[in-house]
Amino acid sequence: MSARARLGWLCLIVFLAACTTATPDAPGQAQAPVGPVLSAPEAARSYAVDPQASRIRFIVRRGGSLARLGHNHVIMARQIKGVIRSADSPQRSTVELSLPVSGFEVDPPDERAALGEGFGPVPEAAVAGTRKNMLGDKVLEAARFPVVTIETVRVAPKASDWDITVRITLHGVARDLTVPVRVTLDGTMLRARAEFSVRQRDFGITPLSVLGGALQVEDEVAVSMSLVALAGDA
Template sequence: MSTQTTSRRQLLIGLAALAGCTDVPLVTPASTERGGDELRVLVWRGGTAARLGHNHVLRAGDLRVDWPAAGPVLRFRLDALAIDPPVLRARMGDGFASIVDDDARAGTKANLLKALEAAAHPEVVVRTLQQVGEGARRAVEAEITLHGVARRQWFVAEVDGRRARGEVVVRQSDFGIQPFTVLGGLLAVQDALVVQFEVLQP
């Protein structure tokens, strides 16, 4: 393998690791295709050399959902996040069409857990505080606890019978997390993350 090819491979692996650093999140597990709960976190590439990297999708692998009166409470462990599952990437469209190999996924997860100080703050909790509105569309206020920091945030949820789905933008910096960057910003991940979730009330 040529030196140029090796350097490019190392650069791409580094970009994948980047994305892991950013992450974090919010709520919901399993697979909607199996009728369960699911939470996805979309991580966007950044930096002046962003075109060399990948966007990433993370899935909460051990999502637990309780249903008190105010609405669902979601919990998951950071070390249980699945990084770029190939089947899930394939469902996400053109922005996730690039292939992320096993080495890149492992590097992303290692950097993610380090950046989030997962050993000290292993769990993410999303607790519904109130819901406004009736019918299919509702405004929801939730308290998100991540990286040892609790923040309140509003978002819109779609309710269809016992199933609720929604999407929320979360900024890492609001939780004291420095978005991953290397080489003076040449490679980076965006501060804003998109969290998509779907939960089913028992």
């Protein structure tokens, strides 16, 4: 397997994302899970996530002195299932998401083009190799752990956004992460947007490194999340 193709497994994170419990005052710090996930009251209004309009993007970058020999990669999660429950008290609102890892897209040409420098075209063979490695036994182990789940642990409303602590279960490992989320409501449509970083090592995955570290995958992965949810029965 070429060094370029092997770089692909870097995409492992998906959510989406990484982490461990951080306090609401310190978004982005990872810690081990503490306490149960949050339950919304029965009276909370449900918004079903629209998988056609929602997306989660992971950017994994090459590193090392020979980084030029590898590729940066874009991983897209589009087949998102879930529900957002909005309670009268924002602190009781919840998010529940499910991401099938088999639906992750590797290096869509339009996404790479939109990112510009450092994200030029990638050969189809390299894309196929990246996806195979990502889903294989050394990374996501999709056969054993086919779904990534995200659940709410705590919500702290702020002036222009919310600090939401979510529990992410990926590759059999659960971690909590506090993320600043911008939420807007337009009639029956709810939108939630967030940008943050996660670390592969937080899920027990050691980033790929070859040639004595001269060519490697960076541990930190940038995550961009955009959710659209519609009011109705979930």
